[in-house]
Amino acid sequence: xxxxxxxxxxxxxxxxxxxxxxxxxxxxxxxxxxxxxxxxxxxxxxxxxxxxxxxxxxxxxxxxxxxxxxxxxxxxxxxxxxxxxxxxxxxxxxxxxxxxxxxxxxxxxxxxxxxxxxxxxxxxxxxxxxxxxxxxxxxxxxxxxxxxxxxxxxxxxxxxxxxxxxxxxxxxxxxxxxxxxxxxxxxxxxxxxxxxxxxxxxxxxxxxxxxxxxxxxxxxxxxxxxxxxxxxxxxxxxxxxxxxxxxxxxxxxxxxxxxxxxxxxxxxxxxxxxxxxxxxxxxxxxxxxxxxxxxxxxxxxxxxxxxxxxxxxxxxxxxxxxxxxxxxxxxxxxxxxxxxxxxxxxxxxxxxxxxxxxxxxxxxxxxxxxxxxxxxxxxxxxxxxxxxxxxxxxxxxxxxxxxxxxxxxxxxxxxxxxxxxxxxxxxxxxxxxxxxxxxxxxxxxxxxxxxxxxxxxxxxxxxxxxxxxxxxxxxxxxxxxxxxxxxxx
Numbered sequence: 001x002x003x004x005x006x007x008x009x010x011x012x013x014x015x016x017x018x019x020x021x022x023x024x025x026x027x028x029x030x031x032x033x034x035x036x037x038x039x040x041x042x043x044x045x046x047x048x049x050x051x052x053x054x055x056x057x058x059x060x061x062x063x064x065x066x067x068x069x070x071x072x073x074x075x076x077x078x079x080x081x082x083x084x085x086x087x088x089x090x091x092x093x094x095x096x097x098x099x100x101x102x103x104x105x106x107x108x109x110x111x112x113x114x115x116x117x118x119x120x121x122x123x124x125x126x127x128x129x130x131x132x133x134x135x136x137x138x139x140x141x142x143x144x145x146x147x148x149x150x151x152x153x154x155x156x157x158x159x160x161x162x163x164x165x166x167x168x169x170x171x172x173x174x175x176x177x178x179x180x181x182x183x184x185x186x187x188x189x190x191x192x193x194x195x196x197x198x199x200x201x202x203x204x205x206x207x208x209x210x211x212x213x214x215x216x217x218x219x220x221x222x223x224x225x226x227x228x229x230x231x232x233x234x235x236x237x238x239x240x241x242x243x244x245x246x247x248x249x250x251x252x253x254x255x256x257x258x259x260x261x262x263x264x265x266x267x268x269x270x271x272x273x274x275x276x277x278x279x280x281x282x283x284x285x286x287x288x289x290x291x292x293x294x295x296x297x298x299x300x301x302x303x304x305x306x307x308x309x310x311x312x313x314x315x316x317x318x319x320x321x322x323x324x325x326x327x328x329x330x331x332x333x334x335x336x337x338x339x340x341x342x343x344x345x346x347x348x349x350x351x352x353x354x355x356x357x358x359x360x361x362x363x364x365x366x367x368x369x370x371x372x373x374x375x376x377x378x379x380x381x382x383x384x385x386x387x388x389x390x391x392x393x394x395x396x397x398x399x400x401x402x403x404x405x406x407x408x409x410x411x412x413x414x415x416x417x418x419x420x421x422x423x424x425x426x427x428x429x430x431x432x433x434x435x436x437x438x439x440x441x442x443x444x445x446x447x448x449x450x451x452x453x454x455x456x457x458x459x460x461x462x463x464x465x466x467x468x469x470x471x472x473x474x475x476x477x478x479x480x481x482x483x484x485x486x487x488x489x
Contacts, residue, residue: 048376057096058401087106099398109392122207127461137163149210163191179467188204216243219237221250239277241273251283262333265438267337267361269343270340277343282316299399329355330355333358335438336362336363338365341366349402361420375387419445423461426459
């Protein structure tokens with residue numbers, strides 16, 4: 001779960017900066033802000049990192065080097081920054097031990113694109129897992145193929161297995177360079193799995209990545225006629241605000257079809273927009289616009305400056321001026337895996353006080369935190385005239401935790417399913433097909449009748465990494481700009 005960069009009132013931003021780093025009051029004629037000390041240009045990136053984290057970081061008051069009184073003079077502050085010529089090292093040094101998700105990049109353009117669902121890909125979305133009995137050899141297994149990519153036209157599909165790249169066996173020490181390195185093209189060495197062993201089948205699939213691919217997160221939306229019941233099925237792979245209207249249209253079709261139950265497939269959804277999560281929750285449930293979906297908790301400085309309108313996300317009745325196509329359901333079935341995270345988990349947590357949420361699959365990631373994209377400008381926002389033209393560093397630190405309407409937020413170990421069912425390497429099935437194991441189990445739970453017996457799991461599989469880890473937002477969730485405006489003191 002991540003937040004788009006906040007656009008606070010600049011007067012209030014300056015007040016916050018002055019109140020938290022009052023020691024930095026000596027002014028030079030080159031300073032961007034007439035009230036805040038800025039070190040030499042060779043430390044401007046480090047200065048941006050420290051000040052941004054000092055103001056916004058959720059654990060600011062628990063990191064001693066981010067304390068408001070950490071430095072007694074400007075010279076001491078500059079000397080501290082000078083100890084970290086590599087900005088990545090400074091960011092790491094200022095991170096809290098509990099922080100699993102904050103991120104920094106030397107090219108914020110990738111970060112901006114990722115917020116829009118834009119990234120480089122060859123079209124194969126996959127998980128990585130360890131081979132049986134091996135401590136270092138791994139294999140990849142295909143989740144799904146993105147439409148309009150190089151992979152779409154190749155002989156590769158869901159459930160296919162690969163154990164090597166360009167003739168090199170995959171291990172936990174070389175996979176990153178082989179799959180996510182600078183090479184835009186590579187060849188996957190395919191394999192079969194039989195009786196506990198992986199063997200090469202001689203097939204090789206050469207794939208080429210394309211830049212600026214935009215993923216539509218609505219991967220499958222369909223109404224299933226099952227045992228004389230109409231059941232909606234939505235496979236939703238990312239909370240991307242640009243597709244909220246299309247998502248609302250999908251629910252309009254569900255309404256027109258007269259569905260009585262919904263299966264929400266979030267098994268490969270790593271998160272995204274908090275606002276999109278609230279929109280989706282409003283399409284599912286029957287809550288009024290006065291009901292709280294989720295509340296965010298920031299550090300003490302930000303909480304003091306924000307009003308409830310910025311911390312509370314309520315259910316809503318419209319999107320971009322159009323009525324939300326709410327289903328008014330009293331239960332929802334959610335399919336999850338160990339890659340379900342962030343804004344996906346918000347759906348489970350935010351809906352739970354109001355309706356029955358039946359989770360099928362495996363335990364989720366456990367990310368109850370939100371982050372924000374910060375840029376080197378007075379407002380820390382990208383579209384600010386004061387954006388520093390000298391570099392392209394940006395960061396995505398954790399700045400808040402969430403709780404639902406009854407105050408529950410303790411799910412850092414993930415949400416455990418009511419019905420545990422792992423994906424099966426021997427039977428991955430076809431996504432959206434009524435015999436795909438997770439979907440079949442949900443249909444069985446809804447109707448009490450199975451089309452045929454669900455096969456016993458013979459090779460349960462769970463990924464430890466996947467193809468989405470290299471995207472800047474990874475499993476973050478974000479809040480839209482207008483939600484994080486600092487109010488008058």
